[in-house]
Amino acid sequence: MSYDLLVMKFGGTNMQDSRAIRHSASLAARSVRVGVKVVVVVSAMAGVTNQLLKLADAAQSGDIAAANDEIALMRTRHFTAAQELGAAPDSITVREIREMHETLRQAVYGVYLLRELTPRSRDLIVAFGERLSAPLMSLALEQDGLRAHHLSGGEAGILTDSHFGNAKPMPNTYERVKDRLSGLLSAGVTPVVAGFMGETEKGAITTLGRGGTDFSATIVGKALGADEVWAWKDVDGVMSADPRVVKDAQNIEVLSYGEVMELAYFGAKVLHPLAVTPLQESGIPLRVKSAADPDFPGTLVQAQPRDEDGHPVKAVTAIRNVSIINVSGAGVLGIPEVIASVFDAIARENVTLLMVSQSSSMSNVSLAVQTVDAERTLAALRAGVSLELKVEEQPGVAVLAIVGSGMRGQKGVSARMFTALADQDVNVLMISQGSSELNVSVAVEAAHVDAATLAVHRAFGLGAATA
Ligand SMILES: Nc1ncnc2c1ncn2[C@@H]1O[C@H](COP(=O)(O)OP(=O)(O)O)[C@@H](O)[C@H]1O
Ligand SMILES: N[C@@H](CC(=O)OP(=O)(O)O)C(=O)O
The missing domain is CATH 3.30.2130.10 (VC0802-like)
Structure with a gap:
């Protein structure tokens, strides 16, 4: 099948270190090389979101030393990844990562001084995970010979309500995302969007709920009328049960939007419960694919369910x-x-x-x-x-x-x-x-x-x- 435009989402596991990021970049690059326009949407490096939540709590309870220790660990992890991806110590990427950690440190210090962690300040802090991983993905794509440009959720046009921690896109998001990203795509640049986050009309940073990068990717997919949205995972696709619990769980070839929403709602961590909603009106399919086995078709999520004979339950x-x-x-x-x-x-x-x-x-x-x-x-x-x-x-x-x-x-x-x-x-x-x-x-x-x-x-x- 030939595609014109794909949105590719890479989760925390596929961004966990320089090796994983390089591999993820190569998966996007192989489509770009055959003429497909690709928008990449990334999550924070695995574990970083939890680390940010933890350090914000530590600052609120007065333990600024513990919070700063965590920030220092995160800084080292991001610097190491940048360096392993080929960034020089005085490069733009390294400078950007340094400045972002400094802003994070200041935000966390504010929480410590006030001993108050509002949903709004928690979102500002927690979104740093994705803002920090996006430049790493840009760097890896450039090392792979592509032209790339990274954007925060807000810069990419994702405008949300002010329901901090669980924000929803505003109706005009789609127009804005199209405006912000189309120019880059037609100039032959691969946009890298920080997932999980958006911003309110007043410019306050919001997050879309845990696992929200899937949602960011489908918002972008709908905005651009993508052929498909691909969510790359560390599993073959959506499985008949959590493979960590059921060893012989099997990949499901086709699911409807409704089925996937029920699965996500009832705890299948593999997709965000609202991820398919932007795709429903436009009928854009979502594919859950294995980063370890890119030629495996994974799970296709589309409007129509496919009933498996003799298997009423999937x-x-x-x-x-x-x-x-x-x-x-x-x-x-x-x-x-x-x-x-x-x-x-x-x-x-x-x-x-x-x-x-x-x-x-x-x-x-x-x-x-x-x-x-x-x-x-x-x-x-x-x-x-x-x-x-x-x-x-x-x-x-x-x-x-x-x-x-x-x-x-x-x-x-x-x-x-x-x-x-x-x-x-x-x-x-x-x-x-x-x-x-x-x-x-x-x-x-x-x-x-x-x-x-x-x-x-x-x-x-x-x-x-x-x-
Ligand atoms: N039914 C299921 N099918 C596939 N994976 C599942 C299912 N239920 C739970 N999972 C878990 O979801 C994980 C993938 O989701 P997640 O880690 O959020 O992905 P990512 O961060 O890569 O987007 C898998 O490692 C798997 O353990
Ligand atoms: N980093 C966010 C958003 C996300 O979607 O992450 P992942 O793709 O790793 O599940 C979270 O942990 O909730």
Whole structure:
């Protein structure tokens, strides 16, 4: 297949050191050499985002020495990579990396002085990971003989709302990205965009949520009307389960946008849950490809699902670190206003609800949330609902989901899942089926989640040996 324009995303693993960056650059360069225009979108070097989050917390809690130690480690890592990629000590890349670390140090010092880390300052700090890796990718592309130019998310035209930590693109982003990048492309320059980040109308830096570089890449893909967006990964593609848990998980050849969103939402770390949304209107396909095996087709994500005969379920996935919040009180919950006040309280806190179930007697509502959100969910409910209601947290839970368009209208799918769980002696705490019939999810005790994943994967014949 011949392409005119591709957007290529490289994640943290594919940017982790000079060797990985050089290899990633070579994957982009081989398309550019055969006449394809390529926009490269990069993540921070593996581990850097977590390091930035950690050092920001250290500064807030008054430990500026620990924060500065981390910054020094990061600086060395980026300098080493630049040097190994051929940058001279007085080169523009080295100077840029030095200046960026200095700005980072000042921002972190501000947090330390104020002992305050707002979502806005956290985004400013955490986006340095991508701003620092982009010049390294530019350098590697130039070493490979290409002309390259790196841009921050904002410089590339990504304009977002001011929902720091989880920002969404504004409608005029697409026009702006096209304006900013088209000129470079027609001049034969390969743009390198720092992923994960954008900026507000007022120029404040925002981030798009963890794993957000996938989202940046698809925003750019839609803006430019790319032929495809390629997300290069350290796995063959989207697999039937997390390969770290299920050794015989298999690559899935084709998935629909809807299926991939469900998978990502229910914990498959391989793609950002919103990544396909910019592609949906335009029908641009996304390909998840293996950087280690570039000729392998990987997973094609497109508008239409492809139903696999005899395989109503395509993948099993899990969200860990979940808590169930039980709201109970005889006779009180049946009143619609009380139910409304429960959801109002949750909405005000902007908590993501993973599952909701209500007992038919209406005296109990169970809400599954990430454990990190449990404290504020409890506080919001206790403050926002009638005193007669009891609000309790059950920690140590995981949500397991099966996903596949083929289960629509198929009988016996849930039964197969519950039999597999019962055979493993796994107790089911909550059950939910999406109205789209693309998934069935259950809450189980966290200690059982790996055994449950393996058993359900096997029950649907998804493993290499059983497929
Ligand atoms: N269903 C799945 N298919 C493929 N990978 C998965 C799946 N579930 C979880 N993963 C994990 O996602 C990882 C890739 O995602 P991530 O590390 O965010 O990629 P990158 O940073 O390269 O964009 C894999 O290493 C794999 O362990
Ligand atoms: N660096 C960001 C954004 C990202 O997408 O990273 P990765 O592609 O390595 O998952 C994060 O860790 O969340």
